[in-house]
Amino acid sequence: MIADREFWHDRRVLVTGHTGFKGAWLCLWLGSLGARVSGFSLPPATTPNLFMLADVGRRVDSQFGDVREASSVDAVMAQSRPEVVFHLAAQALVRRSYVDPVGTYATNVMGTAHVLDAARRASGLRAVVVITSDKCYENREWWWPYREDDAMGGHDPYSSSKGCAELVTAAWRRSFFPVDGAAPVGVGSARAGNVIGGGDWADDRLVPDCMRAFAAGEPVVLRHPAAVRPWQHVLEPLAGYLSLAERLANDPRGFGEGWNFGPTVDEARPVAWVVDRLSRFWGGEARWQSDPGSHPHEATLLQVDAAKARARLGWTPRLSLEEGLRWTVDWYKRVAAGEDAAALSLDQIGRFERLAERQ
Secondary structure (H helix, E strand, O other): OOOOHHHHOOOEEEEEOOOOHHHHHHHHHHHHOOOEEEEEEOOOOOOOOHHHHOOHHHHOEEEEOOOOOHHHHHHHHHHHOOOEEEEOOOOOOHHHHHHOHHHHHHHHHHHHHHHHHHHOOOOOOOEEEEEOOHHHEOOOOOOOOEOOOOOEOOOOHHHHHHHHHHHHHHHHHHHHOOOOOOOOOEEEEEEEOEEEOOOOOOOOOHHHHHHHHHHHOOOEEEOOOOOEEOEEEOHHHHHHHHHHHHHHHHOHHHHOOEEEEOOOHHHOEEHHHHHHHHHHHHOOOOOEEEOOOOOOOOOOEOOEOOHHHHHHHOOOOOOOHHHHHHHHHHHHHHHHOOOOHHHHHHHHHHHHHHHHHHO
16 A cells, blocks of 8 residues: 555644645545645645645645745644644745745745744644755766765755755754654655646646647747656655655654655656657647757756665655656546546546555
C-alpha cells in the first residue's frame, strides 16, 4: 500500500497551499484516506483551477490567508490542532520570481519560517513535511543527479528561495524540534521534480501552456525545447509525502531530514520530447514551435537522485513518464467534455493505488 489507511483515518492534517495544484490533489487524497483536513492558503491564483472544479473547499476546513502573516499562521495552527502538517504554500514559478523577487523570498523563506515557528508551539503535533523543490540545489548543469547532501543554491530568485527554505527547515529542526523529549516531532523536507497532471492552469508551465494552445488550435511556443527535467505525475511525489509523514510520526530521529522524489535517470526527458508525446495523445493538429527570443535564465539540465527514498521509504515511481502524460491529457480532455473533476481525480488516485498494490 502507498498510504497506511489506519494511520490517516481521522488524523488531523493541516495543508498550507491547499488551493494550489499539488495542494488540491493532496487534499483529495487525504480525504479519501479518511483524514480530517484543514487548509490554509491564498485564494486560487488562476481561473479555472482544480480547487474550485473539484470543490475542495467543501471537502476540507478551508481558510484563506497568507503565510507571510505570522499571526494568521499562528491562528490557523491553534485552531486546526494538526497532528501532521504539509507545508506547500509557495510562490512556485521561476519566471514570476524575476518579476517579484522580494515577494518570492517573503513567501518561500519567511512563510516557511512562520509555519515552522507556529508548529513548534502546536500541541499534539507529530510530523511536519516541508515541500520545497528539486531546484533548491546549486545547479552546476552536470549530467549526474543531485543527492540530498549536495549544496543548496540557485541561480534565479525562485531556486535560491527554495534552497533558503531548506536551510530554514534544517535550522528549525535542529534548534526547536528535539527528538529525545516526551513528545518528539519529526520534521522533514521533500524535493520533487517537475510535476505534471490534470488540473494545473498556472502560467509559464509546460503542460498548462500545451493544453491551452492545443484546445485553441494554436501551436505551443517553447522557450527552451532542449531543457531536460525530471518529469513525474503529481501522484508520484504526493505518495512520497504521505509515506514520509508516516515515518516521521513514528520515527522522527530516523527520518527527519531532506528527501528527493524524482523519476529514474532514464525518465528525465527534454521539453520537446514531452510536448511531442502530449501532441500525440491530444491528437488533431496539436503542434509546437520554438521561440528564439531572449528569456530569463532557467536551468538547462536538472535531475535528482531518489535512491534514498526508494531504499528507506519503500517509495518508487509507479507510472512511466509516457503513462503519466497520457493520464494528464486524458484528465484535461474528459473535464473539458463535462466530466466531474473531483470524481475523475479520485478515480485516478484509486487507479494509482491499485497499480501500486499489483507491483
